[in-house]
């Protein structure tokens with residue numbers, strides 16, 4: 001999870017490969033209308049995100065029901081969004097790719113996104129609610145190479161496993 005440009009797709013793909021799991025990018029599950037709204041420079045609101053989060057939550061539940069632990073990239077900016085995802089898959093581990101706005105803005109400048117303008121970064125930070133202590137979650141710094149981030153995540157997941165928490169599905 002994290003704001004636009006935090007590395008969810010990049011790290012999600014690499015993490016899924018590293019863990020031998022399927023990867024699902026929440027961006028691929030947006031409706032054309034939602035993509036058009038963001039493309040027009042309008043941030044999504046709670047009403048816009050609700051059906052999208054439901055679709056992601058159902059995909060997670062379906063994959064887990066079929067015995068396929070997965071890695072999912074989803075902004076999951078607000079606590080109640082994360083609670084919805086976790087309600088469908090209680091074993092979810094949320095991983096926040098956290099970093100400062102300047103670095104993320106720099107990274108956004110280096111890519112051409114299908115629809116997301118860099119101008120929406122402030123609205124992403126405005127919507128972002130930091131992880132809370134009771135969430136089965138951790139933050140990792142995005143100010144590292146992708147390989148270092150993957151190593152960091154795997155260390156933290158192993159620690160969760162050692163603590164007896166099975167990690168069937170992670171959300172980046």
Ligand SMILES: Nc1ncnc2c1ncn2[C@@H]1O[C@H](COP(=O)(O)OP(=O)(O)OP(=O)(O)O)[C@@H](O)[C@H]1O
Nearest residue numbers: 004005006007008009010107110111116144145146
């Ligand atoms: N750890 C990293 N180090 C350097 N560059 C990175 C790192 N992670 C991602 N990037 C680069 O930053 C840009 C944004 O990454 P990415 O598209 O994965 O973010 P995202 O969170 O999925 O964004 P969005 O939600 O807008 O799709 C890409 O150009 C990507 O190659």
Ligand SMILES: O=C(O)[C@H](O)[C@@H](O)[C@H](O)[C@H](O)CO
Nearest residue numbers: 003004005027044075076116
């Ligand atoms: O929650 C949201 O506002 C959206 O999911 C955005 O985060 C974009 O989909 C994604 O970041 C692509 O840029």
